[in-house]
Amino acid sequence: MERHINGVKSSESQALVAEPEKCSPAGSFDVNSSTADEQVAESFIRQAMEIIVDEAVKKATNVQEKVCEWHSPEQLKKLLDLELRDGGEAESEILQRCRDAIRYSVKTSHPRFFNQLYAGMEPYSMVASFIAEAVKTNLYTYEVAPVFTLMEDAVLRKMIKVIGWEEGGDGIFNPGGSLSNMYAVNLARYRYCPDFKEVGMFSAPRLVILTSQECHYSISKGAALMGIGTKNVYTVPTDERGRMIPSALEEKIMLAKSEGAVPFMVNATAGTTVLGAFDPIDEIADICEKHNLWLHVDACWGGAAIMSKKHKHLLKGIHRVDSVAWNPHKMLMASLQCSAFLVRDKTSLLQHCHSARASYLFQQDKFYDVSYDTGDKSVQCSRKPDAFKFWLMWKALGSRELEQRVDRALAMARYLAEEIKKREGFRLVLEVAPVVKQRMMKKGSMMVGYQPLGEKANFFRMVVISPQVSRQDLDFVLNEIHNLGKDL
Amino acid sequence: MERHINGVKSSESQALVAEPEKCSPAGSFDVNSSTADEQVAESFIRQAMEIIVDEAVKKATNVQEKVCEWHSPEQLKKLLDLELRDGGEAESEILQRCRDAIRYSVKTSHPRFFNQLYAGMEPYSMVASFIAEAVKTNLYTYEVAPVFTLMEDAVLRKMIKVIGWEEGGDGIFNPGGSLSNMYAVNLARYRYCPDFKEVGMFSAPRLVILTSQECHYSISKGAALMGIGTKNVYTVPTDERGRMIPSALEEKIMLAKSEGAVPFMVNATAGTTVLGAFDPIDEIADICEKHNLWLHVDACWGGAAIMSKKHKHLLKGIHRVDSVAWNPHKMLMASLQCSAFLVRDKTSLLQHCHSARASYLFQQDKFYDVSYDTGDKSVQCSRKPDAFKFWLMWKALGSRELEQRVDRALAMARYLAEEIKKREGFRLVLEVAPVVKQRMMKKGSMMVGYQPLGEKANFFRMVVISPQVSRQDLDFVLNEIHNLGKDL
Numbered sequence: 001m002e003r004h005i006n007g008v009k010s011s012e013s014q015a016l017v018a019e020p021e022k023c024s025p026a027g028s029f030d031v032n033s034s035t036a037d038e039q040v041a042e043s044f045i046r047q048a049m050e051i052i053v054d055e056a057v058k059k060a061t062n063v064q065e066k067v068c069e070w071h072s073p074e075q076l077k078k079l080l081d082l083e084l085r086d087g088g089e090a091e092s093e094i095l096q097r098c099r100d101a102i103r104y105s106v107k108t109s110h111p112r113f114f115n116q117l118y119a120g121m122e123p124y125s126m127v128a129s130f131i132a133e134a135v136k137t138n139l140y141t142y143e144v145a146p147v148f149t150l151m152e153d154a155v156l157r158k159m160i161k162v163i164g165w166e167e168g169g170d171g172i173f174n175p176g177g178s179l180s181n182m183y184a185v186n187l188a189r190y191r192y193c194p195d196f197k198e199v200g201m202f203s204a205p206r207l208v209i210l211t212s213q214e215c216h217y218s219i220s221k222g223a224a225l226m227g228i229g230t231k232n233v234y235t236v237p238t239d240e241r242g243r244m245i246p247s248a249l250e251e252k253i254m255l256a257k258s259e260g261a262v263p264f265m266v267n268a269t270a271g272t273t274v275l276g277a278f279d280p281i282d283e284i285a286d287i288c289e290k291h292n293l294w295l296h297v298d299a300c301w302g303g304a305a306i307m308s309k310k311h312k313h314l315l316k317g318i319h320r321v322d323s324v325a326w327n328p329h330k331m332l333m334a335s336l337q338c339s340a341f342l343v344r345d346k347t348s349l350l351q352h353c354h355s356a357r358a359s360y361l362f363q364q365d366k367f368y369d370v371s372y373d374t375g376d377k378s379v380q381c382s383r384k385p386d387a388f389k390f391w392l393m394w395k396a397l398g399s400r401e402l403e404q405r406v407d408r409a410l411a412m413a414r415y416l417a418e419e420i421k422k423r424e425g426f427r428l429v430l431e432v433a434p435v436v437k438q439r440m441m442k443k444g445s446m447m448v449g450y451q452p453l454g455e456k457a458n459f460f461r462m463v464v465i466s467p468q469v470s471r472q473d474l475d476f477v478l479n480e481i482h483n484l485g486k487d488l
Numbered sequence: 489m490e491r492h493i494n495g496v497k498s499s500e501s502q503a504l505v506a507e508p509e510k511c512s513p514a515g516s517f518d519v520n521s522s523t524a525d526e527q528v529a530e531s532f533i534r535q536a537m538e539i540i541v542d543e544a545v546k547k548a549t550n551v552q553e554k555v556c557e558w559h560s561p562e563q564l565k566k567l568l569d570l571e572l573r574d575g576g577e578a579e580s581e582i583l584q585r586c587r588d589a590i591r592y593s594v595k596t597s598h599p600r601f602f603n604q605l606y607a608g609m610e611p612y613s614m615v616a617s618f619i620a621e622a623v624k625t626n627l628y629t630y631e632v633a634p635v636f637t638l639m640e641d642a643v644l645r646k647m648i649k650v651i652g653w654e655e656g657g658d659g660i661f662n663p664g665g666s667l668s669n670m671y672a673v674n675l676a677r678y679r680y681c682p683d684f685k686e687v688g689m690f691s692a693p694r695l696v697i698l699t700s701q702e703c704h705y706s707i708s709k710g711a712a713l714m715g716i717g718t719k720n721v722y723t724v725p726t727d728e729r730g731r732m733i734p735s736a737l738e739e740k741i742m743l744a745k746s747e748g749a750v751p752f753m754v755n756a757t758a759g760t761t762v763l764g765a766f767d768p769i770d771e772i773a774d775i776c777e778k779h780n781l782w783l784h785v786d787a788c789w790g791g792a793a794i795m796s797k798k799h800k801h802l803l804k805g806i807h808r809v810d811s812v813a814w815n816p817h818k819m820l821m822a823s824l825q826c827s828a829f830l831v832r833d834k835t836s837l838l839q840h841c842h843s844a845r846a847s848y849l850f851q852q853d854k855f856y857d858v859s860y861d862t863g864d865k866s867v868q869c870s871r872k873p874d875a876f877k878f879w880l881m882w883k884a885l886g887s888r889e890l891e892q893r894v895d896r897a898l899a900m901a902r903y904l905a906e907e908i909k910k911r912e913g914f915r916l917v918l919e920v921a922p923v924v925k926q927r928m929m930k931k932g933s934m935m936v937g938y939q940p941l942g943e944k945a946n947f948f949r950m951v952v953i954s955p956q957v958s959r960q961d962l963d964f965v966l967n968e969i970h971n972l973g974k975d976l
Binding site for chain 1: 546575593597612614619621622623630631639641711719823827848854871926937
């Protein structure tokens with residue numbers, strides 16, 4: 001039987017025919033045979049994998065290499081030749097495109113990448129993500145995703161145990177922490193009034209969400225998307241370290257009530273985006289209990305601290321909250337994306353809130369226990385098996401090594417803070433952050449994000465996560481900021 | 489400098505030390521050095537890649553192998569040993585877990601997988617997804633995602649051109665078609681009344697979405713999430729082929745208005761989930777123009793037909809609509825997930841509707857053109873570079889080969905329909921679909937989904953996409969259904 005795919009012809013019993021046939025006229029295909037050529041595909045995938053290991057693993061994590069090779073959008077467009085044409089390209093050209101895509105991408109695994117709330121290379125999680133891509137699994141039914149359905153369940157149960165919800169709970173992995181936070185808003189609203197799901201909020205009283213002024217912007221985005229409105233997100237003042245002030249929370253709750261509005265949820269943040277502050281969960285939980293409010297903790301960034309005996313006190317009281325968003329792709333270094341939404345409820349609130357009971361997926365006359373069909377817990381339909389990335393690395397490292405990672409990252413951050421205190425003049429340098437940033441990018445020596453905060457000028461936000469980072473790297477950062485900015 | 493990660497010690501100048509140190513006591517780490525061992529990581533990744541090629545590429549696409557190896561949830565839990573423990577596991581154990589994860593997963597790339605609206609193995613797209621995972625890119629700023637920002641832009645422009653929006657447009661790739669459809673609802677609502685973003689919908693008139701009774705369930709899920717309510721999704725009757733009846737649409741619009749409600753958008757479906765029907769877009773566009781309604785087309789499944797000169801008539805009128813959701817991961821076989829939301833608007837509606845202007849990401853004093861920072865067009869924060877999967881395969885295949893794929897898939901579907909007509913008694917067999925399904929899963933011979941429709945009994949929904957499928961495979965399906973069900 002002759003088989004051809006992607007323009008390269010072959011037959012099962014013969015060696016490959018090298019002549020490409022990209023330009024065969026439309027309608028010339030033969031339905032009698034498959035067009036797949038697994039040998040050509042296999043050879044291409046093998047060559048591409050070599051490139052990935054050399055360029056995206058070895059070179060990208062090598063401290064001697066650049067973090068980025070900066071080009072302006074207009075320059076880079078020329079280098080990449082982005083246009084999509086009628087004809088295809090040969091394998092060798094496509095392999096070069098793979099090399100280029102890696103070359104001009106920022107090396108987020110590089111030891112001197114401190115620009116985002118993720119960093120470093122985690123080989124187990126990376127391999128799990130390759131497998132997830134290769135097997136093309138969609139996580140809506142046990143039937144089509146038996147392995148990953150069970151793994152997600154196992155990971156969620158373990159995370160729930162670590163949080164300390166002794167009665168158990170429920171959860172789901174989502175494409176990012178923003179969606180996990182939105183799930184919390186939707187569940188809190190559903191618990192307050194399940195009818196909104198059917199009739200909408202058109203005759204509802206004005207609902208109010210309370211959160212600190214330092215919270216992640218997904219709370220506002222969620223309020224806008226869900227028809228609640230960004231003005232109905234009441235922000236609570238924080239102390240000098242960026243933590244929500246509980247008495248101020250209670251004042252805002254009373255304010256909303258006095259206006260005739262209905263506060264229905266509080267979002268506490270465990271690890272704020274800019275300062276890494278942890279809101280006092282225990283005290284906030286007292287207030288939520290008193291006023292019967294859903295308490296959600298956005299622990300996307302700081303949730304990992306709960307793995308550490310030394311640092312778990314930062315999340316004291318988390319066993320009392322209603323829901324948690326926690327991204328293992330941040331401090332625990334799982335591959336992007338890996339974001340869990342966890343809920344303490346045991347009455348299938350997650351399913352009731354989101355179910356649509358599509359008959360083509362969730363047939364009730366299946367031959368196995370359909371409670372394993374988790375798709376109706378999701379807002380989406382297609383959903384990636386992100387839990388596998390965390391499961392495999394947890395299996396490989398064990399809880400103890402995960403704990404070590406957290407302890408190490410926080411020790412590194414402490415080291416950096418001490419070093420900055422020792423260096424005179426560092427505060428001055430920070431006022432010229434945008435220029436220093438431009439210089440480090442063009443040089444490709446490192447990447448650190450900057451931003452203003454309240455009345456403070458632009459400052460660099462150093463994010464220290466990866467075990468690949470050493471004290472030398474942090475010393476380098478301080479010296480480099482000094483050197484890049486000393487003439488300013 | 490000594491380096492150790494993942495429990496395997498080594499030094500830069502020495503060969504690897506084999507003795508694992510998984511159980512080192514907490515606090516014993518050395519902040520003076522990195523813990524990364526790139527050699528150990530590299531070796532592990534290489535071994536895992538071999539497994540992926542052998543098991544998830546070669547074996548998974550081999551028609552002689554099973555589509556699935558069925559085990560009940562309880563059996564599979566035992567086989568997988570899911571528990572997460574304090575200690576880690578050795579590399580060899582983790583590699584075996586990789587093999588098992590692939591082995592017990594459903595082979596969605598297998599020529600006899602017809603169970604979902606995606607199928608087959610696309611090597612270019614698969615490699616692109618590996619690269620995206622390896623470089624760990626988040627698509628919110630040009631600074632951190634220069635390559636993929638430009639590629640997304642190029643792919644979106646090309647898709648917009650194919651659709652026929654001559655003035656251009658805007659767009660974004662999302663984690664799944666459900667979210668793309670929800671983006672449409674949110675934009676339509678924002679255009680109707682931008683104030684909802686800030687103040688919510690508490691004093692708004694009742695909003696109504698119109699869609700056919702055969703539409704995807706994400707329209708209802710979106711209405712629930714956005715505070716509109718599932719009862720305010722008015723379903724329009726369809727004809728015998730599953731296509732929306734335009735006159736019935738207009739009746740429903742008038743009904744909503746007579747109730748004092750505000751219809752604000754119509755969702756047309758190009759390729760319904762169950763029957764693959766295409767709503768008559770041109771006629772629906774006339775009605776939407778007359779009533780000033782946002783017209784969205786859910787072309788997640790059928791959008792690919794626009795690539796084909798022979799079949800693009802199915803989407804006649806799409807150049808007139810306001811927005812389109814189109815999933816290249818379905819009929820065009822891009823890796824999961826690859827879903828584009830496209831909007832005809834040229835006034836930055838997408839950005840205005842979703843922006844939150846987070847100061848830590850979207851600094852306005854950057855040294856490059858910040859219009860390339862696309863993160864504020866998104867509802868999420870983290871976002872994967874899914875466009876790259878489509879870009880690379882398009883580069884490799886060219887538009888002509890993509891057109892061939894569509895033509896071939898639709899020719900295959902036609903062949904199957906003709907064959908079914910020839911076979912007497914086939915309708916009878918379909919009434920026992922759940923039992924036949926159970927038998928095919930346990931045998932692992934193929935996977936086809938079934939479901940009821942209206943008053944019809946359960947029937948098998950054959951999804952034919954992949955160029956790897958031959959006429960022999962389709963004949964096999966018919967024979968196998970006959971054989972599995974002949975005693976019933």
